[in-house]
Each structure stands twice: as structure tokens, then as C-alpha cells.
Amino acid sequence: MIQDIAPHQFHNEFEPREPHSNDFLLSYHGNNVLLKPDHTFFHYDEVSSSRSFTYLFRIDDTAFYLTDLTDQNTISMPFRFARSYEPKFLGFACITGWQLYRWYQENQYCGTDGTKMIRDEKERAMRCPTCGQLIYPRINPAVIVAVINDHNQILVTKYAHGPYQKYALIAGYAEIGETIEQTVIRETFEETGLHVSDLKYFKSQPWSFSSTLLFGYTCRVHGDCRLTLQKEELRLGEWKDRNEEIDSMDNASLTSEMIRMFKEGKFD
Ligand SMILES: [Zn+2]
Structure with missing residues (x-):
């Protein structure tokens, strides 16, 4: 099944760290994922670091970050293509990243008072600075x-x-x-x-x-x-x-x- 990526190991513990050169970048636009023209994923050292990177998870020792690559030379693929992507662990990372991308997109404002939400630093949650409401990823x-x-x-x-x-x-x-x-x-x-x-x-x-x-x-x-x-x-x-x-x-x-x-x- 799609999550069976052994011998690779998925680590979803929320332990953000600074990106390393070989870490992967995930960028989405609507229902599409942005890839290099050769259909591979960007590494951190292939783009300028003057952009924001949101830590998502690790697979083995490699971390995945959400970022905006619309200024790069990319191709746009419907994210469902990841279902049959090889290597399989990258396809799994791509669809799991998409779930988090959608969650961040849909929870930019507090549903109670309309305040702009901020990303909590201790756990994977969006926090309202006005009322303190925490929103966790929806499953x-x-x-x-x-x-x-x-x-x-x-x-x-x-x-x-x-x-x-x-x-x-x-x-x-x-x-x-x-x-x-x-x-x-x-x-x-x-x-x-x-x-x-x-x-x-x-x-x-x-x-x-x-x-x-x-x-x-x-x-x-x-x-x-x-x-x-x-x-x-x-x-x-x-x-x-x-x-x-x-x-x-x-x-x-x-x-x-x-x-x-x-x-x-x-x-x-
Ligand atoms: Zn609020």
C-alpha cells in the first residue's frame, strides 16, 4: 500500500530543524505539485535560501519542507500522480505533504474571531494569538x-x-x-x-x-x-x-x- 515504504522509515514527530543541503522541498499550487522539469523533487541546495521553509516530517534522516517554488523553472503535475511515483517513499512524502499543505491553507484565520493564525513552535498546530485556540491537522x-x-x-x-x-x-x-x-x-x-x-x-x-x-x-x-x-x-x-x-x-x-x-x- 501507499504507506508501505520499508526499508525507509517515516518520522512524523514534530521536531523542526534547519534544512540540510540534501533535504527535499515540496511545493504545491492548487491541486498540483511543482517538480523539476525532469520530474524529480527539488533539494534544499538547489534553490535560494531567502524564502520560508516549513518543516513537515522526515523519512530516514532526510527532512521534507513546504516552500513556494513558483519562481523556479518547474513543471506542474496533479498531485495524484504521486500515487504511482518511483521511488515510492517520495510519492508517499508528496501526498502526505499535500495533506499538510491543504491544512495550512485552510486554517490561516481563527474561526472564532478571524485573527490571523500563527504556527505553533512546540507542536504541529495553528494557534490563535487572540483567543488561544489550537487547530491540529484534520484527519x-x-x-x-x-x-x-x-x-x-x-x-x-x-x-x-x-x-x-x-x-x-x-x-x-x-x-x-x-x-x-x-x-x-x-x-x-x-x-x-x-x-x-x-x-x-x-x-x-x-x-x-x-x-x-x-x-x-x-x-x-x-x-x-x-x-x-x-x-x-x-x-x-x-x-x-x-x-x-x-x-x-x-x-x-x-x-x-x-x-x-x-x-x-x-x-x-
Ligand atoms: Zn481566535
């Missing part, structure tokens, strides 16, 4: 659900909208006041009309494209497994056997990993 919890029926078939879906036209699994955001298990049950019922049970946690995945933390679950539907699709969300829902072709996304996502696990018989 939206959501579920990915592999629903399996009595015939050991998996429920795959296709979204009604959005860029992905390949098979997906039931997915949705947690609502206030519910547990993540309740999210699984509610989302599956809303999207398909199915009542599920036997929930089992699989694993989680940070999905910076939507500032999401995904929780993967398997669950069962017993008896009647006819679907009543929520047409605004899904245009297709199908039960698939393990040996059937399922054209899912790529090896970056938890969805793809869960479909692969099903096909390998790991969810029986």
Missing part, C-alpha cells in the same frame, strides 16, 4: 468494508461519480457520535440495504488525498443478499467469486489489498 475517519455472503462471494461496487471507474468496496465516513463498527453497519445498509454482522478489523491506511484514516473491515451478510443500491453513491453492485476477475485500482490502496486478500482466500 477524517472512514471505513472500507469487504462484505462476504453465504456463498463466499465478495460485494464489489462502482461509484456513481468521481474519477474511479474500477471496482471498489463499500466505503464511507464516520459520523459524529458513532463507533467505527457502527459506521461499517450504517454505511453498508445505506449503500446496499444489507444488514451485516461478524465484523472483523483488518488493517488501517492513511489516505492523504482526502485527509482520511481508513479502517478496513470484513463482515458477513447471512441469507438474503439482494442489493438495493443507493443510486446517488453507486451505479453498480455485484457479488464476485474468488476466481472471478476483479479489476480494482492498483496496489496503493487498502481497497486493492482487501480484494487481493479475498482472492487469496484469506477472508474465509
Whole structure:
């Protein structure tokens, strides 16, 4: 999956330091990332230091900084290209940096009194100098659900909208006041009309494209497994056997990993 960058190690502890010559620079403009014309990322020693650098995180001993490179000779790529970027740890850094870039962009002013927020120096937070409010990076919890029926078939879906036209699994955001298990049950019922049970946690995945933390679950539907699709969300829902072709996304996502696990018989 996208966060599996071993043997590299991601360090998100907030321990800002001065940039070193080989540290990487991340610069975004709208939904795009700015790269060198050869599609590689800028190093600190390749640009003038008379600009501001915001410490983001480290991978191994290399730090990543947010900065503005619009005055450089760059090419602009939709940030989603990072999903399949090689080396993989730089693609992961690029999308994780994008989540922080968006968070900084969206929290420039206090929502209570409109004061310009400042970057806290002790932790990764934006602080209002007037009322003291602290805003931490937003992470939206959501579920990915592999629903399996009595015939050991998996429920795959296709979204009604959005860029992905390949098979997906039931997915949705947690609502206030519910547990993540309740999210699984509610989302599956809303999207398909199915009542599920036997929930089992699989694993989680940070999905910076939507500032999401995904929780993967398997669950069962017993008896009647006819679907009543929520047409605004899904245009297709199908039960698939393990040996059937399922054209899912790529090896970056938890969805793809869960479909692969099903096909390998790991969810029986
Ligand atoms: Zn305030």
C-alpha cells in the first residue's frame, strides 16, 4: 500500500530543524505539485535560501519542507500522480505533504474571531494569538468494508461519480457520535440495504488525498443478499467469486489489498 515504504522509515514527530543541503522541498499550487522539469523533487541546495521553509516530517534522516517554488523553472503535475511515483517513499512524502499543505491553507484565520493564525513552535498546530485556540491537522475517519455472503462471494461496487471507474468496496465516513463498527453497519445498509454482522478489523491506511484514516473491515451478510443500491453513491453492485476477475485500482490502496486478500482466500 501507499504507506508501505520499508526499508525507509517515516518520522512524523514534530521536531523542526534547519534544512540540510540534501533535504527535499515540496511545493504545491492548487491541486498540483511543482517538480523539476525532469520530474524529480527539488533539494534544499538547489534553490535560494531567502524564502520560508516549513518543516513537515522526515523519512530516514532526510527532512521534507513546504516552500513556494513558483519562481523556479518547474513543471506542474496533479498531485495524484504521486500515487504511482518511483521511488515510492517520495510519492508517499508528496501526498502526505499535500495533506499538510491543504491544512495550512485552510486554517490561516481563527474561526472564532478571524485573527490571523500563527504556527505553533512546540507542536504541529495553528494557534490563535487572540483567543488561544489550537487547530491540529484534520484527519477524517472512514471505513472500507469487504462484505462476504453465504456463498463466499465478495460485494464489489462502482461509484456513481468521481474519477474511479474500477471496482471498489463499500466505503464511507464516520459520523459524529458513532463507533467505527457502527459506521461499517450504517454505511453498508445505506449503500446496499444489507444488514451485516461478524465484523472483523483488518488493517488501517492513511489516505492523504482526502485527509482520511481508513479502517478496513470484513463482515458477513447471512441469507438474503439482494442489493438495493443507493443510486446517488453507486451505479453498480455485484457479488464476485474468488476466481472471478476483479479489476480494482492498483496496489496503493487498502481497497486493492482487501480484494487481493479475498482472492487469496484469506477472508474465509
Ligand atoms: Zn481566535
